[in-house]
Amino acid sequence: MIKLHRVTKYYENKIPAINDINLSIIKGDFVFVTGASGAGKTTLIKLIFSSEKPNSGEIVVNSENITRMSPKEIPYFRRKLGVVFQDFKIIQNRSVYDNVAFPLNIIGTRGKLVKKKVWQVLKWVGLLQKKDSLPLHLSGGEQQRVAIARAIINNPLLLLADEPTGNLDPKLSYEIMKLFKAINARGTTVVIATHDKNTALKFSKNIITLDRGKLAG
Amino acid sequence: MIINKTRYCIRSVISNIQSNLLINLTALTTIIFTFVIFTIFLLLVINLSEFKRNWIERVHVLVYLEDKLNKESINTINNSLKEHPEISQVTFVSKEEALKSLNDSLEGQDGILEYLNNNPLPNSFEINIKPEFLKIESIENLINKIDKIKGITDIEYGQKWLERFNGFFYFLKITGMTIGAFLLISSLFIISNTIKLMVYSRRDEIEIMKLVGSTTRFIKIPFYIEGILHGVTGSAASLLIVYIIYEIITFNIASGFNIYFGTNTFLFLNTCQFSIIILCGLTLGLAGTFISLKSLKEFKI
Numbered sequence: 001m002i003k004l005h006r007v008t009k010y011y012e013n014k015i016p017a018i019n020d021i022n023l024s025i026i027k028g029d030f031v032f033v034t035g036a037s038g039a040g041k042t043t044l045i046k047l048i049f050s051s052e053k054p055n056s057g058e059i060v061v062n063s064e065n066i067t068r069m070s071p072k073e074i075p076y077f078r079r080k081l082g083v084v085f086q087d088f089k090i091i092q093n094r095s096v097y098d099n100v101a102f103p104l105n106i107i108g109t110r111g112k113l114v115k116k117k118v119w120q121v122l123k124w125v126g127l128l129q130k131k132d133s134l135p136l137h138l139s140g141g142e143q144q145r146v147a148i149a150r151a152i153i154n155n156p157l158l159l160l161a162d163e164p165t166g167n168l169d170p171k172l173s174y175e176i177m178k179l180f181k182a183i184n185a186r187g188t189t190v191v192i193a194t195h196d197k198n199t200a201l202k203f204s205k206n207i208i209t210l211d212r213g214k215l216a217g
Numbered sequence: 218m219i220i221n222k223t224r225y226c227i228r229s230v231i232s233n234i235q236s237n238l239l240i241n242l243t244a245l246t247t248i249i250f251t252f253v254i255f256t257i258f259l260l261l262v263i264n265l266s267e268f269k270r271n272w273i274e275r276v277h278v279l280v281y282l283e284d285k286l287n288k289e290s291i292n293t294i295n296n297s298l299k300e301h302p303e304i305s306q307v308t309f310v311s312k313e314e315a316l317k318s319l320n321d322s323l324e325g326q327d328g329i330l331e332y333l334n335n336n337p338l339p340n341s342f343e344i345n346i347k348p349e350f351l352k353i354e355s356i357e358n359l360i361n362k363i364d365k366i367k368g369i370t371d372i373e374y375g376q377k378w379l380e381r382f383n384g385f386f387y388f389l390k391i392t393g394m395t396i397g398a399f400l401l402i403s404s405l406f407i408i409s410n411t412i413k414l415m416v417y418s419r420r421d422e423i424e425i426m427k428l429v430g431s432t433t434r435f436i437k438i439p440f441y442i443e444g445i446l447h448g449v450t451g452s453a454a455s456l457l458i459v460y461i462i463y464e465i466i467t468f469n470i471a472s473g474f475n476i477y478f479g480t481n482t483f484l485f486l487n488t489c490q491f492s493i494i495i496l497c498g499l500t501l502g503l504a505g506t507f508i509s510l511k512s513l514k515e516f517k518i
């Protein structure tokens with residue numbers, strides 16, 4: 001599903017955020033990427049969804065070499081992925097329904113189909129009753145569930161999450177992780193970046209540890 | 218699919234305008250102001266051109282003759298003038314007739330001419346020009362030819378007045394173009410900055426759009442629609458304002474035009490000129506949006 005071959009990425013300070021990494025994640029995996037702050041977890045996630053380009057090396061996602069992808073091809077590639085962030089990245093002045101429908105609306109999906117899919121996914125994440133609420137009126141856990149619902153509305157092959165429980169208390173974090181596990185059970189490959197190794201250990205044996213941009217174990 | 222995307226874009230534009238109403242109104246006011254000034258100058262130029270055309274159509278050339286010429290020489294000149302294809306009619310005005318005409322025109326001020334011992338006015342010919350030659354170039358060409366005829370002292374067709382008029386007309390055009398260019402650049406700058414502010418206010422949404430696989434082109438479309446809306450509504454509103462001003466002027470003051478301009482028809486823009494103004498608005502909106510979006514890093518994938 002995901003292959004990184006000798007990937008290096010550094011920013012303006014020239015210190016590698018990712019340093020000559022090789023790794024492979026197979027289809028259907030439930031993988032955690034852990035490490036301390038600055039270890040390169042976020043950079044790795046960004047490289048996989050092509051928000052950043054590596055300075056060297058090759059990245060293949062779902063048989064597509066994204067390092068050789070033109071900027072015009074990237075949006076189409078991203079439509080096959082779902083991405084979830086620590087800060088939710090949901091539109092505050094739009095309802096839960098509109099936020100979840102967003103990926104479908106921008107690709108011009110028919111209204112009826114949008115409605116059907118949004119209802120299904122909102123029901124699945126337990127937010128159907130709050131479909132008309134604004135994010136401001138939701139708890140952190142609910143906002144993250146909106147973000148997850150939006151990420152899976154297109155039935156992605158791969159779901160990436162960058163510190164998805166970073167802003168949540170342990171109980172809510174546990175529920176969100178259970179949701180990711182359920183998504184994985186439906187066949188989606190899930191990669192979660194987290195600094196919390198203990199939570200990671202509770203949910204998967206498949207853990208990639210990064211230390212200053214290098215694989216540590 | 219296209220219908221759904223279009224619906225999304227329109228909703229996006231409406232929500233953008235609603236949430237940034239004041240900025241949008243400011244931009245729109247500036248564009249309206251620009252186009253009002255621009256259209257007023259255009260109307261002035263159009264009407265002065267029309268006035269000039271009317272004046273030329275009614276032009277009479279006066280050819281003044283030397284005093285000592287006998288009847289035979291005057292006839293020769295008459296025949297020479299009639300040979301020119303541009304001339305439709307030649308009328309001889311004797312110095313006596315000229316004095317009588319002057320006397321008539323000074324009705325009520327008879328005393329002015331009574332101290333004259335001799336008639337100082339020369340014999341002259343009044344020339345009418347065929348309609349197809351009523352162009353400034355043709356008239357000047359004819360004058361150059363007539364000027365070579367022996368016995369003619371002076372030719373008059375209001376050229377000094379026309380030169381002054383042309384000077385004023387040129388000044389008006391240059392002033393109009395300078396002010397117009399300045400205002401157009403200002404409007405471009407304002408549209409561009411308004412769009413930039415719209416982009417900043419929607420920065421989070423743009424980021425999310427990129428995340429979920431929206432193409433850059435699709436992200437930009439609502440901003441282009443907004444720019445076009447600014448340009449088109451601004452120019453259309455300015456035309457409406459200028460039309461109201463035009464109606465007020467023609468209703469209240471137009472009768473006075475007849476005295477000064479020989480016509481009381483004050484023209485408004487025709488359909489073609491009307492469309493050009495709207496098209497200018499559209500181009501201005503597009504260009505302003507293009508300039509602002511080109512420099513923003515928010516659209517880099």
